[in-house]
Amino acid sequence: MSKQPKTIIGRKERISLPGLGLDSVWAKVDTGAYTSALHAEHIRLEEKKGKEVLVFQVLMSGHKKFTGEEVVFENFREKKVKNSFGQAEIRYLIETELELGGKKFQAEFTLTDRSKMKNAILLGRKILKGRFLVDVDSINLSKNQKSIDS
Numbered sequence: 001m002s003k004q005p006k007t008i009i010g011r012k013e014r015i016s017l018p019g020l021g022l023d024s025v026w027a028k029v030d031t032g033a034y035t036s037a038l039h040a041e042h043i044r045l046e047e048k049k050g051k052e053v054l055v056f057q058v059l060m061s062g063h064k065k066f067t068g069e070e071v072v073f074e075n076f077r078e079k080k081v082k083n084s085f086g087q088a089e090i091r092y093l094i095e096t097e098l099e100l101g102g103k104k105f106q107a108e109f110t111l112t113d114r115s116k117m118k119n120a121i122l123l124g125r126k127i128l129k130g131r132f133l134v135d136v137d138s139i140n141l142s143k144n145q146k147s148i149d150s
Helices: none
Strands: 007-010 012-017 022-029 036-039 041-048 051-057 070-073 077-082 088-100 103-112 121-123 132-135
Touching (some): 007 012, 012 121
Parallel strands (some): 022 121
Antiparallel strands (some): 012 022, 012 088, 036 121, 041 051, 051 070, 077 088, 088 103
């Protein structure tokens, strides 16, 4: 069984999340976090056509790439995570397509209010494992990678 070569990425990378209408937005690579996180606002559950759905806005003040439009997910779950202060909390978790370093794949993100944080999106180890190596001296190393299906 041959291993796929790993793509070298920097500590910050431009990514796309087409299912959320986000193209070429900055994300911080966080090897200290297992799960990836996405800034979301107005997170709530609603009933649509007799089914419970998750509704939220992908939004960041002062960042024109974030649409502010509501997004609806039928498939979601709750996950217990430790926040940046080491405290356990329950967050909603979604799965959406991620494009990074010439690779496209499904990735999980927990939703949280990151409005007071410098980076709206964090990429954790679960996304990186088996796909990427991180060069902490650099940023945006994936910019020259061609997009391919994985």
